[in-house]
Amino acid sequence: MYQTVYESKTTAPAPIHLKPEVLIIGGGIVGMTVARELAREGVQVVIAEKGETLGGGAGDLRFFYDRPADVRKWMGELISALEGEGNIHVLKGAKLKRLDGQLGRFQALISTGDGKERTLSPSAVVVATGCITLPAEAMGDGSGCIGSSEMEKLLAESRDLPLAWKGQPLKTVTFILDLTNDDIKIHTVNAIKQAVILQEKGCRVAVVARDLKVSASGMERLYRRAREKGVLFFKYDDPPVVSRSGGGISVEVQDMSVLRKEERETVSLPSDLLVIGETFAADPETLELCRVMKLRAGADGALMGDNPQLLRVMSNRRGIFLAGACRFPQVITESLSEAHAVVQEVKALFHGGAYVPANPVAEVDPLKCAVCYTCVRLCPHAAIGVERYGERNVYSAPAEKDGDTLWGAARVDTAACFGCGICVAECPAKAITLYQ
Amino acid sequence: MTDDNNHPVLIIGGGISGIVCALELNRIGVPVTLIEKEASLGGLAARFCCKASEACNKCFACVVDKKLKEINEQSQIPQLTGTEITGVAGGPGNYKVSLTKAGKVSELAAAAIVVAAGVDPYDASGKGEYGYGVIKNVVTARDLEEMLRFQGKIYRPSDGKLPQSIAFIQCVGSRDESIGNLYCSQVCCAYALRLIRTIRHKYPEVNATFLYMDIQPAGASFHDFLNACRADQGIRFIRSIPSKVYHSPVTEDLRVRLADMERGEVVEEPFDMVVLSVGMVLKKETKTLANLLGLGLNEEGFLAAPAPGKGIFVTGACAGPKDIDRSVTQAKSTAALVHNYLNGR
Numbered sequence: 001m002y003q004t005v006y007e008s009k010t011t012a013p014a015p016i017h018l019k020p021e022v023l024i025i026g027g028g029i030v031g032m033t034v035a036r037e038l039a040r041e042g043v044q045v046v047i048a049e050k051g052e053t054l055g056g057g058a059g060d061l062r063f064f065y066d067r068p069a070d071v072r073k074w075m076g077e078l079i080s081a082l083e084g085e086g087n088i089h090v091l092k093g094a095k096l097k098r099l100d101g102q103l104g105r106f107q108a109l110i111s112t113g114d115g116k117e118r119t120l121s122p123s124a125v126v127v128a129t130g131c132i133t134l135p136a137e138a139m140g141d142g143s144g145c146i147g148s149s150e151m152e153k154l155l156a157e158s159r160d161l162p163l164a165w166k167g168q169p170l171k172t173v174t175f176i177l178d179l180t181n182d183d184i185k186i187h188t189v190n191a192i193k194q195a196v197i198l199q200e201k202g203c204r205v206a207v208v209a210r211d212l213k214v215s216a217s218g219m220e221r222l223y224r225r226a227r228e229k230g231v232l233f234f235k236y237d238d239p240p241v242v243s244r245s246g247g248g249i250s251v252e253v254q255d256m257s258v259l260r261k262e263e264r265e266t267v268s269l270p271s272d273l274l275v276i277g278e279t280f281a282a283d284p285e286t287l288e289l290c291r292v293m294k295l296r297a298g299a300d301g302a303l304m305g306d307n308p309q310l311l312r313v314m315s316n317r318r319g320i321f322l323a324g325a326c327r328f329p330q331v332i333t334e335s336l337s338e339a340h341a342v343v344q345e346v347k348a349l350f351h352g353g354a355y356v357p358a359n360p361v362a363e364v365d366p367l368k369c370a371v372c373y374t375c376v377r378l379c380p381h382a383a384i385g386v387e388r389y390g391e392r393n394v395y396s397a398p399a400e401k402d403g404d405t406l407w408g409a410a411r412v413d414t415a416a417c418f419g420c421g422i423c424v425a426e427c428p429a430k431a432i433t434l435y436q
Numbered sequence: 437m438t439d440d441n442n443h444p445v446l447i448i449g450g451g452i453s454g455i456v457c458a459l460e461l462n463r464i465g466v467p468v469t470l471i472e473k474e475a476s477l478g479g480l481a482a483r484f485c486c487k488a489s490e491a492c493n494k495c496f497a498c499v500v501d502k503k504l505k506e507i508n509e510q511s512q513i514p515q516l517t518g519t520e521i522t523g524v525a526g527g528p529g530n531y532k533v534s535l536t537k538a539g540k541v542s543e544l545a546a547a548a549i550v551v552a553a554g555v556d557p558y559d560a561s562g563k564g565e566y567g568y569g570v571i572k573n574v575v576t577a578r579d580l581e582e583m584l585r586f587q588g589k590i591y592r593p594s595d596g597k598l599p600q601s602i603a604f605i606q607c608v609g610s611r612d613e614s615i616g617n618l619y620c621s622q623v624c625c626a627y628a629l630r631l632i633r634t635i636r637h638k639y640p641e642v643n644a645t646f647l648y649m650d651i652q653p654a655g656a657s658f659h660d661f662l663n664a665c666r667a668d669q670g671i672r673f674i675r676s677i678p679s680k681v682y683h684s685p686v687t688e689d690l691r692v693r694l695a696d697m698e699r700g701e702v703v704e705e706p707f708d709m710v711v712l713s714v715g716m717v718l719k720k721e722t723k724t725l726a727n728l729l730g731l732g733l734n735e736e737g738f739l740a741a742p743a744p745g746k747g748i749f750v751t752g753a754c755a756g757p758k759d760i761d762r763s764v765t766q767a768k769s770t771a772a773l774v775h776n777y778l779n780g781r
Contacts, residue, residue, distance in 0.1 A: 037772065040781060183659035185652075215622035215652035217756045220611055221735065224618065235650070235675070256675075261700030298656070305656040306494040312765050328656035334762070340769030347772060348463040 006360050006436040013361060013414040015354035016104040020044060022346060023108055023122035025096060025289065028056020029332065030324030031128035032078050033339040038346060039087035046120055047082075048094035048110055050129075050285065054079050057130045057325055058332060060149035062156035065193040066218045066333070072156075091118075095285075099125070099293050102383070103319030103415040104355060124349060126342055127295070127303065127315070127322040129286045131329050133278035138179050138242070144249045145274040148190045155197050163201050165273050173198055174251045174271040178210035179239060180279040184329050185213035187277030192219070192226050194275070199229045206232040206269045208240050208253050216331050234267070242274065249274055280329045293320060294382035303327050313342045316380050318416050321345050359419035360434045366390025366409030368431035375410050375423035375432060383416035384423060444469045444514075445774055446533055446546035448521060448725065451479020452760055453752025453767045454552035455503050458513050460771035466778065469544065470507075471535065472517045473721075478504055479554050480753075481760050483578070485585035487630035489637035494657050495630050496760035503764075524549075524728045528747040548747040548774055551739060552767070553725060555716040555753040558609025558617070566605065566712055571683045573599070573690055574710045576608075577628055590635060590642075592709050594688035598639060599708035603692050604628045605678055606648040610715030619736040621715030622757040626654035628713040629665050636670050645672040645707070647694060654759060674698075681710055716757045749774055 020043040024031045027049030035045045047054075061071040082088055093113020100107040101121075108120045139145045146154070151173075154165070163170035175191040188209065195205040207226075212233065214220045227233065234240075240253040251269040258264045282301020290297045296316045298305040303326050304315055313321050323338035324330075330338075349355065362383075364375070369390065376384045388399045390409035398405045412423070412432070424432045445461055447454045450472030458468045470477070482504060487495040507513055516535065523534035531546040557578045560568035568574050572594040575583075583590055592599050606628060610621040625648065632644040651662065665671055678694040682704070691704045718738050726732070726739060729748055734740040738756045742748040751770040752763045 037776070040776070181659075183653040183656075183662065211650035211652070213650065213652055214611070214620045215625075215654075216620075218619075218736070220619045224613075237675075256697055259695050259697070259700060259702070264700070300659070302656050306761065308492065308494060308496050308499050308761075311499070312761065313768070337762075337766050337769045340772045341765045344460055344464075344768045344772035344775075347775065348460065351464045 006434050009435040013357055015356045016415045017354050018104045018123040018350055020350050021120075021122045022046075022124050022126060023048060023106070023120055024126045024128060026056065026128035026130055026324070026326070027051075027054040027090065028128060028130045028324065029058045029075065029078065030130075030335050030339045031056070031126070032082055033336055034126050034128065034323070034342050034346075035088050036078070036081055036085065037340065037343040039085045041347060043087065043346070043350070045088045046122070047088065047090045048096060049090060049092050050094060052092050052113065054082070054090065057133070057329075060133075060152060061332075062152045063193060063197070064332070065189050065216075065222060096289060096292055102413045103349075106319070124319045124321065124346055125293070126346070127286075127289065127293070127320065127326055128324045128339070128342075129283060129289065129326045131280050131286075131325040132283045134281050136179055136276040136279055138176065138239075139274075139276050144244070144272070145276060147278040148187055148194070148275060149278065151194050151275045152190070155194060158201075163198070163203055168272065170203055170272050172204045172269070172271050173206075173273050173275060174249075174269050175205070175207045175209075175275045176240060176242070176251065177207065177277060179276065181277070181329075182210060184280055185216060186280070186329055186331060188213040189216055189219060189331055191275065191277070192222050192231075195231045196222065196226050196229060199226070199231050204230075206234065206251070206271075208234045208236060208251060208269075210236055217333070232269075280325070283326070286326050293317070295320065295322075296380070313338055313345055317382055318418070319349065355415055357414055357417065357419075359417070360421075360436045361414045361417045361419055362412045362421070362423050362432050362434050364410045364412060365431045365433070366407065366411075367393050368429045369393060369409035370395040370429045370431075371408050371410065372428060373410075374426055374428060375412075378422055378426050380420065380422065381416055381418050383413050383418070384410055385413070387411045442467065443530065443545040443547040445548045445550060445778075446471065446531070446544065447550045447552060449479065449552035449554050449752070449754070450474070450477035450515065450517070451552060451554040451752065452481045452500050452503060453554070453763045454479070454550070455507050456764050456767035457550050457552055457751055457771050457774075459503065459507055459511060460768050461774060462511055462513055464771070464775055466771075466775060469514045469516065469546075471519050471521065472515065473520045475518050477507065477515065477517065480557070481763075483582055483585060484760075485581045485634075487627070487634045489633040493630045493633055493661060494655060494761075495627065496764070499760055499764060521725060521728060528745060531747070548749065548777060549729065550749045550751060550770060550774060551725065551729065551731070551754060552750075552752045553719060553722040553739075553754045555757070556719045558621075558714040558717050560608055560712045560714050562615055563608055563712075565680045566608065566678075566710070567681050567683065568712060571681060571688075571690065571710075573683065573688050573708065574681055574712065576712045576714045577604075577624070577631060578714060580631060580711050584631075584634070590639070592688070599642065601643050601645070601707045602632075602635070602709045602711055603645045603647060603678075603690075603705070603707040604632060604711045604713055605692075606646070606713045607677060608712040608714050609717065611649060617715065617717065617737070619757070620652060622652060623654065623759045624713040624715055625652040626658065626759065628711070629662070631711070632671055633661075633665060633668075636668060640670070643670045643672070645674060645705070647674050647676055647678055647692075649675065649677055655761060716753055718754060722754055745777075747777060749777075
């Protein structure tokens, strides 16, 4: 029933040759994993990392929740595997300033820390820029209160030593969760993981949360282990009150395990140290990157978000993929699953060495085009530009190229077109047709 | 490893994970054969309904239909439906798999095996206190999905009338040590809330009560979705898992016994219908398959990751509870890993 809107065409669009070169923006675990896997496939990879070191956001972690391995060691191995790989080139202090072109012939202008600029021409681009963490508002002036990543460091540094905070022995720790990011489970996972370690080291630990987000493999068991070890859990509907008096911190929370209201008491949790998860937020630099790359960001700044039509790792532009925390912050295994899914997408794209559109493709009749830019503005896939290539049309002034007279007209890039038909419907001059 | 043979990769299970894995391997030129024990592909997720309200609620049910269409109409991937695996011999790189279809036995050589055997919804009759299978108006969320998908409406099984008040009981078969399921099924909070939003959109007069332990988020757009649910006057959130469902044999109306923290007492609330948000369990027959393939179970009772180098891969919900979105992502990543393995890595 849909076929009627397509015109058929005898000449198929020319295949677009894809040389195996990929630009990866972001050198965190996702970017590095994609790079390693693609390099092993013989793809030439450039990683553009904005900082001076590889590792990214997961560099704050020291312990996995689901296995005894050391995160730093694991990451160190990943970084050295990358360094020994001839197909990978890492640019540090790098920033993508421009991205022109389309699938198969992108032109990326990148500035690096040494003040130089260089132009790359990758066939595909992977965005793995991660997110940023901001100190939680509830931390106040920060006295006696740290973020989750600082607790991670504290635990790593006192592996075989007694627990101490600012020279004082650490006896009681309270975690307050879900003040922000109630849709992200990382803090619940980290808090329960850290609580178990703290309690094992003789510390009294309480976790105060709105919802205990145990929807990750093995988390229900870890949660039970924490309770068996004596970690106290309180769930709140209204955020707990934190009071600071006489140098001590106290967290007041309703004990909702008691049914009868008259018997229900406010429990006061004296705490040597408060742990409040940092807020995960979209990186403003990633939002700038979106503008440069013409990618879609949701209201909260997450790239693409959940898109049932494009699934997780594809973007609104063909040949640009994304994975990891720039889309949504998740536990490591989940982000790595996305990284491998991107690897699969790139492998599939490069398979056969050329791209031939499988979907219908829009084409502008330059004689009818009024160069009104309606289609250029509306195309969700940044597939349309205006070029001076047409035959004479009534609207446009001619330009000279190589002695030939050329007229301006919109042109749809066949590689970038998804065949959605929006431009066909919106073109005031009815100059655009979908061809199968 | 594929230099001397061109055996296909055998994919066991034609649900969303198996389909996506087959399509993805096919895209990179790896021959595959898909085996499904039922008469047609689709699996569990193909019976889910669209859970949009005013807008799409990102349940991904339509993705299953799309992928089914792709494999059936746009690919030449061999599908062996109605087929079961009865034996596995050989070793990495060259497995010899015995297949049975309607009593006929055949053998297939496979370069690698991907297990995407899927899961079953938890059998809610195991929680006798909720009366599933005994009380007519107690249904599972899966029953409700099928009602919406295949009949386009909801109704009380006892009298066919539209229920005015529905209770959704969460964590049925999940996070429950008494039945040996000490894990969160990860998908039920999101699917139950999406069903509630769909029903509230379709029937604004129907009120829903969501009875839960902890709300488990699902995906990048969950925050806004949950806020919309909380702002809806027709949805009550009560943090309490009920202890019992009673029914009147005459009217088939229900009473649910629960601890109401707002009122500070145990109450029995009347409802027209109760929906049990059932979790995921490994299929019984998958355990037989695991034995044939030498696969172990993890402590949550799902298939453990096989040792690397065996040429056997496990993907989808049979490796641990997953929604459609995560199953698709994992199936894609599994395809990349299978390809690595075939290239000797």
